Amino acid sequence: MSAKSKQVTSVAYSESAIRNNLSIVEYCRTSMAALSGCTAGILGLTSLYGALFFVCATITVWLMFLYKAGFSNWNKYFISRKSLLTSGFYGQLFTYILCWTFIYGMVHVY
Amino acid sequence: MAVVPKIILTIGFFSIFHAALSAVQHRSYLRINELQFTRLPTDIIVQTLISLVIIMYGVLNVAGDFKVIKASAGLDNKSWETFRNITSFYTFSHRGRSIAVDYES
Numbered sequence: 001m002s003a004k005s006k007q008v009t010s011v012a013y014s015e016s017a018i019r020n021n022l023s024i025v026e027y028c029r030t031s032m033a034a035l036s037g038c039t040a041g042i043l044g045l046t047s048l049y050g051a052l053f054f055v056c057a058t059i060t061v062w063l064m065f066l067y068k069a070g071f072s073n074w075n076k077y078f079i080s081r082k083s084l085l086t087s088g089f090y091g092q093l094f095t096y097i098l099c100w101t102f103i104y105g106m107v108h109v110y
Numbered sequence: 111m112a113v114v115p116k117i118i119l120t121i122g123f124f125s126i127f128h129a130a131l132s133a134v135q136h137r138s139y140l141r142i143n144e145l146q147f148t149r150l151p152t153d154i155i156v157q158t159l160i161s162l163v164i165i166m167y168g169v170l171n172v173a174g175d176f177k178v179i180k181a182s183a184g185l186d187n188k189s190w191e192t193f194r195n196i197t198s199f200y201t202f203s204h205r206g207r208s209i210a211v212d213y214e215s
Contacts, residue, residue, distance in 0.1 A: 017177035024173045031169045035126075039162045042130045043155060057162075064170055077176040107133050108147075 013079070021077055025065065025084065032061045033092035034099050041103025054096050058085070112171070119168030125161035129154055 036057035040050050062085045069077045078084055132154045140147055149155075207213055 012181040013179045014177070014181040017179045020174075021176045021179065024176065027173045028166075028169055032166060035162060035165050035169075038126065038130075039158050042126070042133050042158050044133070044150060060163075061166060064166060068170055069176055076178050076180070079179070103130070107130055108137060 018079070026088070028065070029058075029061060029088065029092055030095060032057060033095040037096040037099025038103045040096075040100045041105075042107055044104065044108050045100075050097075050100055054093060057096075058089070058092075115168050115171035118164060119172060122161045122165035122168055126158060126165065129158040129161060132157070 033054075036054060039057075040053050043053075045053055065084060066074050066081070074081060133150055136150060136154065137147070
């Protein structure tokens with residue numbers, strides 16, 4: 001195996017910067033889940049429409065992250081663009097459902 | 111931290127709260143007039159969605175700025191002469207001074 005065929009470019013990442021970025025992302029996504037849950041509750045979405053709304057909100061926030069980091073140089077701030085979209089999906093889904101059902105009950109049932 | 115994102119966030123929260131109150135009012139109006147609920151009025155839907163976007167934008171700006179994750183981010187435009195200039199390692203009186211031929215005094 002020659003050295004030419006196996007060129008691995010290793011990049012040193014700053015751990016504290018990664019942690020800082022991921023904590024910002026986590027903060028935004030958690031508040032996004034809660035707020036889009038409230039919005040879905042106000043709109044009175046039921047069943048699969050609510051799930052669809054959550055997926056739309058997740059994608060919107062992902063695009064907003066990319067917008068904030070810059071569409072062309074997002075890899076200066078994040079290692080993976082895909083994990084930015086999918087990480088913690090189910091955890092946030094439960095936050096979303098909690099707010100959704102609560103606000104739906106407050107607005108439309110009582 | 112800037113004040114502007116917080117103002118945006120506050121406006122968004124007030125707007126979504128107002129939309130929620132409007133929806134409640136619409137529901138009670140339907141209940142009093144014994145009408146069937148089909149969907150919310152369009153203006154309430156639009157206001158809710160717009161205030162969600164406003165709040166998202168505010169949260170994104172309140173949360174702080176991203177940092178560049180490359181470890182060598184600040185070092186790229188420094189020369190080696192600048193970089194190795196460490197004052198703690200300066201030597202003023204080296205022991206080789208006593209055996210140096212062309213050392214003055």
